[in-house]
Amino acid sequence: MTYVVTEQCIRCKYMDCVSVCPVDCFYAGETMLVIHPDECIDCGVCEPECPADAIRPDTDPSVQDWLALNAAYAAQWPNITEKGEPPADADDWKGKPGKRDLLTDTPAA
Ligand code: SF4
Ligand code: F3S
Numbered sequence: 001m002t003y004v005v006t007e008q009c010i011r012c013k014y015m016d017c018v019s020v021c022p023v024d025c026f027y028a029g030e031t032m033l034v035i036h037p038d039e040c041i042d043c044g045v046c047e048p049e050c051p052a053d054a055i056r057p058d059t060d061p062s063v064q065d066w067l068a069l070n071a072a073y074a075a076q077w078p079n080i081t082e083k084g085e086p087p088a089d090a091d092d093w094k095g096k097p098g099k100r101d102l103l104t105d106t107p108a109a
Contacts, residue, residue, distance in 0.1 A: 003044065003056065005032060010031050011031055011096075014052060017050050018081065025039035026081075027073060029103075029105070032103060036075075037074070077107045
């Protein structure tokens with residue numbers, strides 16, 4: 001089992017999750033983070049830390065497509081171990097529906 005980053009992270013990318021993960025299993029893209037499913041120890045501490053409510057356990061049936069996406073991008077994007085500066089307009093994107101199309105393949109700089 002693992003936790004999964006979902007659509008609500010896109011363009012918000014607050015990174016509070018990174019600060020609390022005991023095993024540093026977050027990976028960073030330009031517009032969102034993902035969790036490496038083979039590295040997550042399922043501790044659950046990141047879920048309540050996310051201001052955008054973007055993190056879910058993989059036992060949630062509605063996140064199965066996001067689980068596959070997290071696994072794919074965790075293999076491509078760089079590991080992130082410290083919270084950076086969130087996007088200046090992060091709050092404008094918080095809770096917005098239909099952000100899936102704004103996800104890019106680009107790794108974080
Ligand atoms: Fe890290 Fe725990 Fe969240 Fe998994 S559940 S990503 S180990 S903080
Ligand atoms: Fe994204 Fe929430 Fe972490 S917005 S970067 S999952 S704190």
